Amino acid sequence: MLKGKTIILGITGGIAAYKGAALCSKLVQAGADVRVIMTESAAKFITPLTLQTLSRHPVYIDTFEERDPSVVAHIHLADHADLIIIAPATANAIGKIANGLADDMLSTTMLAATSPVLIAPAMNVHMYENAAVVRNLELLAERGAMFVEPGTGQLACGYVAKGRLAEPEDIVKAVEAFFAQGNTLAGQRVLVTAGGTVERLDPVRYLTNDSSGKMGFAIAEAAKAMGAQVTLIAGRTSAQPPAGVELVRVESAQQMLEAVTERFDTADIVVKAAAVADYRPVKQHGQKLKKNGESLTLELERTTDILQTLGEKKKGQLLIGFAAETEDVERYAMDKLTRKNCDLIVANDVGADGAGFNGDTNIVQLYGPEGLIESLPMLSKREVAQRLLIHAADRMASTRRRTE
Template identity: 45%
Template sequence: MFSNKQVTLIVTGSIAVYKSLTLVRELIKNNNRVRVVMTTAATKFVTPLAFQTLSKQRVIVDEFQDYDVDKVLHIDIADSTDLTIVAPASANIIGKLANGIGDDAASTVLLANHAPLFVVPTMNTNMLENPANARNLRTLAADGIHVMDSATGFLAEGYSGKGRMPEPTEILQWVSNTIDQSQVLKGRKIIVTAGGTREPIDPVRYITNHSSGKMGFAIAKAAADAGAEVTLIAANTSLPHFDGVSVISVVTAREMAAEVTKRFAEADGLIMSAAIADFRPETVADHKIKKVADEDKMTLTMVKNPDIVKSIGKVKRADQFVVGFAAETNDLMANANKKITSKNLDLIVANDVGNKKIGFNSDQNQVTLIWPNGETKKTSVETKSKVAEELIKIIAEFK
């Protein structure tokens, strides 16, 4: 079974809620961390305290309960989870999810969710087979949500039928099998770069850019979730690290070049999303440069930094891939097309960093993917995590 995952378990109103306690225990026994979100109806069957005792985390019931003041509850939970399970899933929560309704903590977490989502329908046979509920379940499947078949057996109403919640071990085996099937990069070693390099002028000053590293970190996580062995080479970021990714910290472009070059021969591919300084000061002062009273200008002589992705493009083997990024403020497509040819790239990701809504430091992005044959694909404006997942699906089809 899977382990070392941050799991959100959403529990809704059903007599089968007691099985979810075992589900939490089994998840934790396999070294997962579990955050439980309950609907008000679910608390009528089992208290939040029972789940809190097992999970060792505060159970979320009310969207407006006390939470970190600098975070939005449902967004923070959704952003921090690796996978979400709804078990038992009532007809009510299924209807809300299928129709985009968010009116409590559980449904708003589901609306914000962008992790793999697993739903376990649990209800009386008549409700399960109701045309509206059946239609909602088809909608979930069409939206890419994983829906488990309900079990058949003795129901709370006193007769046998389909609609029982499967046993916790069966649910976890189903989730684990589904995750294994989504491991499209399993066995592949991938290098991802992130952040913006800094080029020192003197011991206290440097030249840099506005890159936060969010896009690169999202790509690294998406690749790891897809089964890849990921090395993330990060320049000057303050983002939290996550399980399953080896992180190497660097400062300058030359340090980044050295780390990438050292590791690329053993990798299956490189995703170069870091913002690398094109130039650096020719000399770095030993001491802080002082102002000169009668001089209004200071001249810095700049020299070119290594073009990392171009150098790697020259030496990559037929069984390796290189994906570059073109962060531009004007002539986006023209500049990106020049780079994909001159740097021997398998794909380039072009994004308009002049647009503050999708540029550096933003949580959202919109990119245009460009292939060497001229084919292009433009994403919607969406979270950087979602863009990363789309990119990884495309990379999985390489070679």
Template identity: 55%
Template sequence: MLKGKKIVLGVSGGIAAYKAAALTSKLVQAGAVVKVIMTASAQKFVAPTTFQALSRQPVYTDTFDEQDASQIQHIDVADWADLFLIAPATANVIGKLAGGLADDMLSTTLLATEAPVYIAPAMNVHMYKHPSVMNNMQQLEKWGFRFIEPGEGYLACGYVGKGRLEEPESIVEVLQTEYSKPQPLKGKRVLITAGPTREKIDPVRYFTNPSTGKMGYALARQAALLGAEVTLVSGPVALDAPADVRVVPITTAQEMYEEVIHAYPEQDIVIKSAAVADYRPKLTFDHKMKKSSDDYVVEMERTKDILMELGQRKEHQYLIGFAAETNDPERYGREKLAKKNLDAIVINNVSEEGAGFGTDTNVSLLITRKGKDQEFPLMSKDQLAHNILSEAIDEIKKGEER
């Protein structure tokens, strides 16, 4: 699966750098085209000529050693890569990447690339467990960097524990497995809405709901893993943006309406999982209202029904809605499916244990326009997201075959 893949291998300075030579050879044998970038410290352990001989490609060691005057070296290499692999990745290079530092050829190229980045750490067991190193790795993982866990065993420093660079054969196997995963949404555009909206009364008060956006973010994450070009229109949430997903932040129902309607014509799949306010205050204030001894009545007006309008405008799009109910959820869900011209609807009984707002799990019933009912028992929101997308892919595929 690596045949013809353009891989940049970043080698940083640790004794495990000698394994990077074997790794280069294994990648080339698997059919990959490998260009190596070495830090100054890495060159203390292995000479650049070793990697040049094994890769039959130039080896990059200095940001300012421009080999082609018509190109900016680190940008050219960053754009060239299909995949970026750091092996071994020292605590230093992990820290620099997490902190956005760029002071050599490897770190500048890493910040410039848009290719998937795989990191294979190698260091002393105590360094690996240090809170700052763990925090840096967690941050990088949140941003979408993939880690190839180090092995456990005898380390060069004499300690026994976790921190040994994974074997070259295993690293190649990880990459081959990643590239063999099917991406049925490759070339498809997917639009997802997530989170709550906030409808202002005055600068310090607003109406909202308990949605955390976890379901929508899980859908965006899984759609990206399946190869889609994902746009996530998100209300105010405390979640990190999923890797490889374009996030459009909004606050109000009107802002969400405008963003979704603008993007809708070019989408292939639209999943409306946001908890949008049905009403907003008719009268708002630019200054904080002072409390008084009297009661205060807020007159509300309807917001635009985004899902209804999407159903009316639907052409080629596969449209999925969500229904969060507390009583007779299936009946209300089926009514919403028909009334809003949806292709499918995910019905959640938010009163069930483990389901609803703020949880990491969900219990759902998926009903499609073509009459398929699929019950999903208690499972993680990521697993549910994957199942919802799989059902959509299956229906779209059947429709295209007709």
């Protein structure tokens, strides 16, 4: 998969730098031509000689150590990279890259780079959640950077929390998935919905659900990486939307219905990952509803079923729905697929550990008219999205072959 690919591996100064050796080795074993750039701080944790031996190339640390007079090293490296990986990426390195600082070999190379970038953060949990770091990560995401989320476990500082570098095997999987995507969906128009809807009771209160938007965002990001033209319709979310897609923000189920139906006819693939409210208050109060008595009774009415509406309207589109269940997953998933005229259903038990709302992982089963297609183990939502879209692309190709 990685044969012939030139990868720059940036290693920065955190205790997790020692994992850079394993990552470098695995990338080389997978066929990549790996060029390592270390910060001076990283060299305090692991020797350049180790990375030189594993990569079979000189390791770059000093911007001013120009070994080949025919080229400028940081420009030459940036120009020839198919992918840049920064692992571990410290808070300091993330801040430099996000804000365009260039005071060492790695940050200078990053400023000259035009290739895709994959960042694997690693730091103390409080640093990872600091508003400045969060904003820097958002800036990088807006510019198209990809991420391998840090794991939860024992940190060097003693905390057991989120912030440890993803395992080298997981980073390699993300790299392989990136190169595997190619142009699988080139020329296809993909419409994705994400997040939860908000149904207002009054200006300060509303009904909603736990959806973070992460699954829908991962699907939109994966579709873009596979060459599709992507429109993302998002309700209430707590995650950062991917860069490079058309983003349409909505609030209520009605607004999402209108936004989706307006764009449905021009779509090739529609993925309905949003968690849309089934009911809304009959009356929306213009002013804040005041307390009056010991109880409050709300009258709710059904919202329009968006997925069923699309199933009734579709004319050749591949329609994918989601089924978040707590029991008897297969029966409910197949029933939903049939009733709503879907081509695929992504089903999961939201009560299972590692699945459902807000998390970075999911455990899903994919169903088609023929029944269970694939049962996926616990994977990152990015990997789930990629596997789903591979199935979608295969079905689109199969349909084209039958009609030709």
